[in-house]
Structure formats: structure tokens, C-alpha cells
Amino acid sequence: xxxxxxxxxxxxxxxxxxxxxxxxxxxxxxxxxxxxxxxxxxxxxxxxxxxxxxxxxxxxxxxxxxxxxxxxxxxxxxxxxxxxxxxxxxxxxxxxxxxxxxxxxxxxxxxxxxxxxxxxxxxxxxxxxxxxxxxxxxxxxxxxxxxxxxxxxxxxxxxxxxxxxxxxxxxxxxxxxxxxxxxxxxxxxxxxxxxxxxxxxxxxxxxxxxxxxxxxxxxxxxxxxxxxxxxxxxxxxxxxxxxxxxxxxxxxxxxxxxxxxxxxxxxxxxxxxxxxxxxxxxxxxxxxxxxxxxxxxxxxxxxxxxxxxxxxxxxxxxxxxxxxxxxxxxxxxxxxxxxxxxxxxxxxxx
Amino acid sequence: xxxxxxxxxxxxxxxxxxxxxxxxxxxxxxxxxxxxxxxxxxxxxxxxxxxxxxxxxxxxxxxxxxxxxxxxxxxxxxxxxxxxxxxxxxxxxxxxxxxxxxxxxxxxxxxxxxxxxxxxxxxxxxxxxxxxxxxxxxxxxxxxxxxxxxxxxxxxxxxxxxxxxxxxxxxxxxxxxxxxxxxxxxxxxxxxxxxxxxxxxxxxxxxxxxxxxxxxxxxxxxxxxxxxxxxxxxxxxxxxxxxxxxxxxxxxxxxxxxxxxxxxxxxxxxxxxxxxxxxxxxxxxxxxxxxxxxxxxxxxxxxxxxxxxxxxxxxxxxxxxxxxxxxxxxxxxxxxxxxxxxxxxxxxxxxxxxxxxxxxxxxxxxxxxxxxxxxxxxxxxxxxxxxxxxxxxxxxxxxxxxxxxxxxxxxxxxxxxxxxxxxxxxxx
Numbered sequence: 150x151x152x153x154x155x156x157x158x159x160x161x162x163x164x165x166x167x168x169x170x171x172x173x174x175x176x177x178x179x180x181x182x183x184x185x186x187x188x189x190x191x192x193x194x195x196x197x198x199x200x201x202x203x204x205x206x207x208x209x210x211x212x213x214x215x216x217x218x219x220x221x222x223x224x225x226x227x228x229x230x231x232x233x234x235x236x237x238x239x240x241x242x243x244x245x246x247x248x249x250x251x252x253x254x255x256x257x258x259x260x261x262x263x264x265x266x267x268x269x270x271x272x273x274x275x276x277x278x279x280x281x282x283x284x285x286x287x288x289x290x291x292x293x294x295x296x297x298x299x300x301x302x303x304x305x306x307x308x309x310x311x312x313x314x315x316x317x318x319x320x321x322x323x324x325x326x327x328x329x330x331x332x333x334x335x336x337x338x339x340x341x342x343x344x345x346x347x348x349x350x351x352x353x354x355x356x357x358x359x360x361x362x363x364x365x366x367x368x369x370x371x372x373x374x375x376x377x378x379x380x381x382x383x384x385x386x387x388x389x390x391x392x393x394x395x396x397x398x399x400x401x402x403x404x405x406x407x408x409x410x411x412x413x414x415x416x417x418x419x420x421x422x423x424x425x426x427x428x429x430x431x432x433x434x435x436x437x438x439x440x441x442x443x444x445x446x447x448x449x450x451x452x453x454x455x456x457x458x459x460x461x462x463x464x465x466x467x468x469x470x471x472x473x474x475x476x477x478x479x480x481x482x483x484x485x486x487x488x489x490x491x492x493x494x495x496x497x498x499x
Numbered sequence: 500x501x502x503x504x505x506x507x508x509x510x511x512x513x514x515x516x517x518x519x520x521x522x523x524x525x526x527x528x529x530x531x532x533x534x535x536x537x538x539x540x541x542x543x544x545x546x547x548x549x550x551x552x553x554x555x556x557x558x559x560x561x562x563x564x565x566x567x568x569x570x571x572x573x574x575x576x577x578x579x580x581x582x583x584x585x586x587x588x589x590x591x592x593x594x595x596x597x598x599x600x601x602x603x604x605x606x607x608x609x610x611x612x613x614x615x616x617x618x619x620x621x622x623x624x625x626x627x628x629x630x631x632x633x634x635x636x637x638x639x640x641x642x643x644x645x646x647x648x649x650x651x652x653x654x655x656x657x658x659x660x661x662x663x664x665x666x667x668x669x670x671x672x673x674x675x676x677x678x679x680x681x682x683x684x685x686x687x688x689x690x691x692x693x694x695x696x697x698x699x700x701x702x703x704x705x706x707x708x709x710x711x712x713x714x715x716x717x718x719x720x721x722x723x724x725x726x727x728x729x730x731x732x733x734x735x736x737x738x739x740x741x742x743x744x745x746x747x748x749x750x751x752x753x754x755x756x757x758x759x760x761x762x763x764x765x766x767x768x769x770x771x772x773x774x775x776x777x778x779x780x781x782x783x784x785x786x787x788x789x790x791x792x793x794x795x796x797x798x799x800x801x802x803x804x805x806x807x808x809x810x811x812x813x814x815x816x817x818x819x820x821x822x823x824x825x826x827x828x829x830x831x832x833x834x835x836x837x838x839x840x841x842x843x844x845x846x847x848x849x850x851x852x853x854x855x856x857x858x859x860x861x862x863x864x865x866x867x868x869x870x871x872x873x874x875x876x877x878x879x880x881x882x883x884x885x886x887x888x889x890x891x892x893x894x895x896x897x898x899x900x901x902x903x904x905x906x907x908x909x910x911x912x913x914x915x916x917x918x919x920x921x922x923x924x925x926x927x
Contacts (some may be wrong), residue, residue: 350633390676
């Protein structure tokens, strides 16, 4: 076990072997393993206040000490897998479950604050903005829920397929759907603003929004869509493969993995390719996380890859998991004043 | 060619098909209305019913082929098998569309564009038609209008066909990309799933992960779902809960769809085995090994991808047999003890098509792996003793033939073709 020192950064990632790993971001060495879940972890870990929150297919939500890997609490109410990734906001953890409920859990104690029912599994991840929890469900509906009470504010049920995790930007909520559309919905009213109908196959993951552009992957393509109008800005064709992962945008560059195991860096403005990292022999289905000059991404070969943001070259590979990695890594720098903000937030605040 | 190469050839049909299978424009001729010649009046899903049995004895005279009655052209090859319900034929095409064709006029009522090619067959139940696509979605469309009722994304490409029973759609999904379906033995192994989806709402009820892709189409009987996986295993699930009742390991990938008859499940695999398993207990009753066929002294690498038909104590199944050349072969096996009764060949290079037995005649298609002048792919009718009754053959240099499985309704046989057409043969 490697002890964390001030100045270190840790990468947290869950794997299909049922373990949550903490890895030294610089060296790729394992810091600790949390192996209590009896089923795969397909929920991406969230870190807040020195605690890692992660769901597992055994139907539990776990809170784990970010430094030691010891369990703080487990939330066992869900009767089916928790594949949704938790969101932490205002002292509460919000997470969906395949039993059809969205749960709000006290981040400190693991006690249930409220639960609200959808009509189908909630495998997508909640997003919290301005006191409202937005979540998509397999019952083809986007729910806006009061984060305090769990009461519904509005629902959006135009999609004819399950919907992805929502992304909130400006006054709009962006979701993709298995019905091959991307929707922009007014965050206040739940009214549809536009529909983007170009994807050839299901859209499985949350759109990423940056600088007024929505980035979303689908079967055989990556799209950049004008967030205001819903018009395509550019697209990249990916014959015989597709993108299930959410794109990650940092400093004008989109990082996204595809089903054939490629990680690409493309210019957000034009779609031109900076580099392609082809090492993983298996699929990439979860978002990459960029932090401090390195992109971290998990793949179906059970390996977490650390790749230089500029060069596209491998820095290290962590191949301890005995099954694939279908979750997005979270990076925490222990230099930060607020321990436990995740990489995306950290970058936004820098 | 060894088995692995053959399987790869099997998987690259899209690539090979593009060269020789460009369909001419849509065309149709009128056909006459239905007549009472025995056999089923509808064919709502792949392999006819929920048990996939496909044995239709009647008191009528043997049906004879006269000619192609009509054909309808799509824009790419058809490997999907047609289904028929309430005067409409539904079939998927490699052009990515699901077609609804009027049996009355031979014209399309509507077509619906999915995101990629369609390998599997549709299923019709309660006014809704269900189909899977390579774009990884399962679609539920209004059978009258083609309007979307719901769409459900699986994590893998869908080559399996839906089976609908008790308000639930059961379907298998394969690995995530076309590439992994072709090179599944080279790339990092991928998993497949069996999905149960609420037929009305599209909300998933359960899914079960198997060790490899699920191309096999489920059979449903008495609250149990039977389906094979490329992980070599036949699964029996509780239809309501998705919990396995039993599993049965075979010696090769199961792409064939199980057939339930007389309390037994019959299934073939790519290792050339045909298994009969007790539907209740999962106990193996017999195994027929086509590699050690009764008419050959040498070991062959027989591949069974189609489904057996079970009729009057006999199990009929097609295969591809690599010898010095590759050819399609038909086997008749005793249903009681699994001993071979007879086999006959060649029928083009492979019988991937699943035979149907009507009035004591077997009907099936045969196809090639690419343009060849050596064999003639076609549609064949043979008697229960293996004697060929008639055939409709096409030029193997231009046409890869018939990988689709026939549906027989009201004395007419319907089958998809790699030339992009659905052909209707009048059997009277």
C-alpha cells in the first residue's frame, strides 16, 4: 500500500470484477483496493469531502474513505443494481437504481433522505443544478425533482427510448436517447427546445457541453451540435464502431473513447484529430478524465490507461482488475484546499 | 478452409455480399388470394411459433411448386427471415429497413429505417412488430403504420430475433461492434445478453449476461425461455424472473435457435453437434455428432448454425460441411435416440436456413460464401426420405442464394434472398 502524501493525486475507478481501485495518478501504482461489492461496479465513483461514493450491481451504494479505502457506510435500500453514478451536492448523495427509484442519501451517515419512483430502471446518473435533480430513466422519461423534498417539478416524456444522464448548461437540459435522438429541454419548464435526429443508433451516454457546443457519441459517429439551435456543427464518421462514452472537453479539446478501444483527441472547434491512442484491445465505454496534463481512461481489457494530453502517448497502464472497466475515473489532488473535488470540477475551478 | 475461417466467412457476409448482391429496383407482381391448402394461416415470428417447432402435417395432398409467384426487391441482401401476419409480410434487409409488404398487392405498405443492417427476423404480436438491428436497438413499431412505439438499446449488436410471449419480448444481443462479431475469437472476449422487455412499454424487465454473444433466438414454452449462447451453453430461464432454471454445456458456440417439441429442447452448434435435452430437467438425452456422420469415415468440421425442424419422430437440420470443398448438407436424425437416419448433399455451400416441414416435404434455402460457379444456391424441397422433389436454383457466380428461412402460409412459401428480394413460391 502506498500512503498518500500532500501533493499526490489519486485516480479512483471501479471495475467489472467488483472492486474499486485507488491508483497513484503519477506512477500508476495501486494505493488501495475496496473489494466488498459482490457484483461488478459499473457506476462511476464520485469523490467529495474525502469520501468516495460508488454504486455496485449488488444493489448497494458504498461510501469509502478516499485515503484508506475503508468503508464508511453502505446504503442497501435498492433491490436491484446501482449502475447509476452518484452525484454529491449540498450534503446529499443522489443516485438512481435499477429498481426504478431515485434516492437521496445523507452523505455523512448513509441514511435515506427521500426516494422517488420512476416507471422503469434508473441506470443513468443524476445531475444537480439550482436545487433541482435531473435524471433520465429507462421508462423514456426525464425527471426534474426538487432536491430537498424529492417532489417532481416536471417530466419530459417525448423520447420513445430510455434516456441518458442529463447534462445541464445554461438554462437547458441535454439528454440522448436509445431512440437515436438528442434532446434539449428547458431546465425550468421541461419544454422541448430542439431535437437532433442524426445519430444512426442509440445514444447511451450523457452529452458533454462546452462553449455553447454539445458533444455526443452514437453508433458510427461523434457529433458536435450547436447548443442553442440544435444544428450540427461537425461530425466524425467512425465506420463499424461507435461511441458509448461521454466525451470530455478540456481546453478546447475533446477526448473520447470508442467501442473498438481507441481514445481520440479532437479539436472541439473543428473536429480535426490531434491524436489517436490505439493500445486498448477492448472497448472503451466510459468517459475519460483529464487532469494535470494526463487523460485517464478504462477499457474492456481491465486496464486503466494514463495517456499524455498533448502527445497521446501512454504514461502508464494499471492492469490489476480481472475484468473490464466500464466506469469513468475520478481524479483527486490532495493538494487542493477542498479535498475530494473531482477532476472536472477541479479543472473548472482552477 | 477450417472451421474458424468458415465462421469468419460467415460473419463477413456484408462485405462479400456487397459485391454480388446489389438488388435491382423494387418490383412486384400481383398474387392471388389465400386458399385452403393446409398449413399455418399466419407466421408471426422467426421459426413460426414460440416453440420454433415447424411441423405442419395436414390431410391435403403434397404441395408442389409451380413458379415464383411474386417477388419484392429491397436495396440490399436479405438474410432476415420473413414473418406474416394478417395479410402483411414483414422482413428486414441489409439496407437497414424493415419492410411491411402487402400479400394482396405485393407492394410495400411502409418501410422503417433503422441505423444499420438487419440480420434477424421481426416478430408480430397484438398489432406491434418487433425487430432488432445491427445499430444495437430493438424496435417496436405499429404493425399497420410503421410508427415507433418504443425503442430499446441493448449494449451489443442485435442479430437474434425477438420472441414474444405473455406480454414480454425476449431477444439476444451480441458483442458491441461488427468487428468483434467477425473476430470474436481474436479480440478481447465480449459478453452477450438475453433481454426481457415489456412488449407494451419497452421498459426492460430483466437481462442475463452470458459468456459470449447471443445470436440464437429464444424459444418460449410454459413460462420457460430457452436460448443458446456463443459461450457454448444452452440456457433455460424462468420467463418472469430471468433466473436460470438450468444450463446445459455443449461442445461449441450455439448460434442455432432451440426448438421445443415433445418435452425436449433441440439445438445445434458450430461444432456440428445436435443435442436433445429434457426441457424440464436440463438433462442431456442424446447428442448427434455430424462430424462422425454415418456416411463418412473421416472426421469433418461440420458447422450447424440453423435450427432443427422436429416432425413425426425425426429431427431435420442443415449444416455446412468443409471437405475438399465446402458444401451444404441436410441431416435426418431419429428424435428418440439421436441416431442418424440419412443425410444428403450438396446444397450449395451451406444450409444456414432452417427447414420447415409441410405435408411431409421439407423446404429450406442454401447459400454460398461468395461468388462461385461450382455450386448452385437455391430453394429446395425434399421428401422425408431425402429425395429431392424440386429446386429453384440461381447462378452461384452472381447470387449467394438463400440464407433466410422459409415461412409457409396458405400454400405459399416466402423466403428472403441475398439478391435483395423476398420471393413467394406458389406451392399448389
